[in-house]
Amino acid sequence: MAPPGALGAFVGSGANFQNGASLFIDLTQKAQNSELEPVVERDRELDAMIEVLCKRERRNPMLLGEHGAGKTALVEALAQRIAEGRVPQSLAQMRVLAVTTDALSAWTPTRERFETLAQLLGTIGNSLNLILFVDGLQGAAGPSRKTPGQDLAGVLKFAMQVAEVRCIGAALQKDYEVACESYSGLEKVFQTLHVKPLDGAGAMAALKARREGLEKFHQVKFADDALECAVQRADGYLAEKVLPGKALELLDAVGAAVKLQVSDEPEEIIEVRKRLSSIEQRLASSIANHEFEKARFYSDEERKEQNNLLRLREKHGLNDFPPLTVGRDDVERIIAKWAQYLYIP
Numbered sequence: 572m573a574p575p576g577a578l579g580a581f582v583g584s585g586a587n588f589q590n591g592a593s594l595f596i597d598l599t600q601k602a603q604n605s606e607l608e609p610v611v612e613r614d615r616e617l618d619a620m621i622e623v624l625c626k627r628e629r630r631n632p633m634l635l636g637e638h639g640a641g642k643t644a645l646v647e648a649l650a651q652r653i654a655e656g657r658v659p660q661s662l663a664q665m666r667v668l669a670v671t672t673d674a675l676s677a678w679t680p681t682r683e684r685f686e687t688l689a690q691l692l693g694t695i696g697n698s699l700n701l702i703l704f705v706d707g708l709q710g711a712a713g714p715s716r717k718t719p720g721q722d723l724a725g726v727l728k729f730a731m732q733v734a735e736v737r738c739i740g741a742a743l744q745k746d747y748e749v750a751c752e753s754y755s756g757l758e759k760v761f762q763t764l765h766v767k768p769l770d771g772a773g774a775m776a777a778l779k780a781r782r783e784g785l786e787k788f789h790q791v792k793f794a795d796d797a798l799e800c801a802v803q804r805a806d807g808y809l810a811e812k813v814l815p816g817k818a819l820e821l822l823d824a825v826g827a828a829v830k831l832q833v834s835d836e837p838e839e840i841i842e843v844r845k846r847l848s849s850i851e852q853r854l855a856s857s858i859a860n861h862e863f864e865k866a867r868f869y870s871d872e873e874r875k876e877q878n879n880l881l882r883l884r885e886k887h888g889l890n891d892f893p894p895l896t897v898g899r900d901d902v903e904r905i906i907a908k909w910a911q912y913l914y915i916p
Contacts (some may be wrong), residue, residue, distance in 0.1 A: 594670060595668040595669065595670050595703075596668065596669040596670070597666065597667075597668055598646065598647055598650035598667040598668070598669050598704065599650045599653055599654055599665070599666045599667050600666075601650070602647070602650040602651045602653070602654035602655075603654045607647045607650065607651055608644070608647070608780070608781050608784050609780040609781065610641075610644045610645070610647060610648035610651070610777075610780070611773075611776050611777055611780045612769055612773040612776050612777060613641060613644065613645055613648055616645055616764065616766055617645060617648050617649060617652070619764055620632045620634070620645060620649065620739070620764055621649070621652075621658060621659065621662065623762045623764065624662060624702065624737055624739075625659055625661055625662065626762075629759075629760065629761065629762045630737055630762070631731055631737060631738045631739065631740070631760050631761050631762065632739050632740070632761070632762055632763075632764050633739075633740040633741075633742065633747060633757075633761035633762065633763045633764065634646075634739065634740065634741045634742070634764055634766050635742060635743070635744045635747055635763055635764065635765050635766065636741075636743075636744075636765060636766030636767065636768075636813075637743065637768065637812065637813045638743070638811060638812040638813065638816060639768070639809075639812035639813045639814065639815065639816020639817050639819075639820070640766045640767065640768050640769075640813050640816065641766055641768075641769070641777075641815065641816065642706075642741040642766050643669075643706060643741065645766060646667065646669065646704045646739055646741070649667060649702075649739075650667040653665055653666075653667065662702075664700045665700045665701065665702050665737075666700060666701055666702070667702045667704055667739075668701060668702070668703055668704065669704040669705075669706065670703070670704070670705055670706070671705070671706045671707050701736050701737065702736075702737045702738070702739060703736055703737065703738045703739070704738075704739045704740075704741070705738060705739070705740050705741070706741045707741065707742065731760050738760075738761075740761060744765075747763070768813035768814045768815075769814050769815050770814070771802055771803070771814070773814075773815070774802045774814040774815040774818050775798060775799065775802050777815040777818075777819070778798045778801065778802065778815065778818055778819065778822065779798065781819060782798065785819075785822055785823065785826055786894070788826070789823075789826030789827065789829070789830070790830075790894050790895075791826055791829055791830075791894050791895045791896065791897050792894050792895070792896045792897065793822065793826075793896075793897045794896055794897060794898045794899075796898055796899040797822070797825065797897045797898050797899055797901060797902050798818075798822070799899070800899040800902040800903065801818040801819075801821045801822050801825070801902055802814065802815075802818045804821070804902060804903070804906050805817040805818040805820075805821050808821070808906065808909060809821070821902065821905065821906075822897075822902075824905050825897055825901050825902050825905050826897065828901070828904070828905055828908075829895055829897055829901055836887075836889070837883070837887055839883055840880065840883050840884065840887070840889075843876055843879055843880045843883060844880070846876055847873065847876045847877070847880065850869050850872050850873045850876060851873060853865075853869050854866055854869035854870060854873060857869055
């Protein structure tokens with residue numbers, strides 16, 4: 572389901588948008604390719620969001636919730652439902668495209684690019700059944716607009732009101748209130764929906780649903796007691812986030828730390844891991860500095876070294892060994908390390 576017309580060059584993985592490519596991420600396509608994580612415990616919020624999208628007026632949901640509450644996951648769940656054909660007929664042919672305001676601002680520093688974006692968003696509504704998910708929409712509505720690219724809220728409002736493009740926004744409650752004060756038009760096009768944190772049982776269900784993806788990425792096994800500990804202990808840490816997000820972040824950190832325990836690997840594998848670590852740091856630095864040509868280069872180098880690592884592991888028969896099992900003790904060790912080095916109270 573490739574996007575037609577001018578939009579096609581703008582849709583991709585989202586890793587590079589220096590020249591307009593991959594500015595938008597096609598979540599519906601990712602859902603069809605089974606590339607999205609499963610979402611559980613969100614049926615009520617998902618149904619409410621679908622109801623708003625099916626309205627005639629103010630059919631643009633604004634998801635309000637704390638960091639880690641599951642706003643993005645909710646939109647990914649919508650894309651999965653569309654891919655599975657489990658939505659009302661009026662949404663059945665929709666495609667969900669995701670973008671962040673940081674990406675938009677980075678891509679539109681000049682008047683020419685800003686006008687290109689405005690023209691694009693003003694015309695695609697006539698050629699596509701589109702739902703645009705803008706993460707961090709409140710950042711586009713600040714009172715200071717020194718460059719054209721910072722007046723994104725006006726362009727998006729035009730796209731929704733004139734081109735009839737449905738839009739889903741995601742924001743913190745306090746940030747959205749500030750945005751509405753500086754750009755009152757937002758309240759006229761968005762219907763707010765509150766995404767509340769999951770409780771302990773809900774967070775545990777979310778972690779179990781995402782366990783397979785974490786295990787595949789980190790090449791480890793997460794025991795049930797590791798998941799339980801992550802939910803219990805995350806409440807005392809990562810105070811700026813809520814469940815299930817901070818428990819998932821904790822497990823991700825544990826999975827990464829467990830890899831450091833492998834000390835009996837052959838020297839050539841250790842050297843590949845060192846090169847990978849260096850490449851990953853340079854890749855992150857390039858992205859942070861908006862040096863996207865360099866980022867593409869380092870991304871290719873990372874992929875080559877990952878393939879090299881897999882080949883060497885097969886050569887030494889390391890893939891024949893069962894993966895490491897991550898348990899409660901591993902989670903406790905990460906908590907202790909964070910308390911020591913990150914000054915967690």
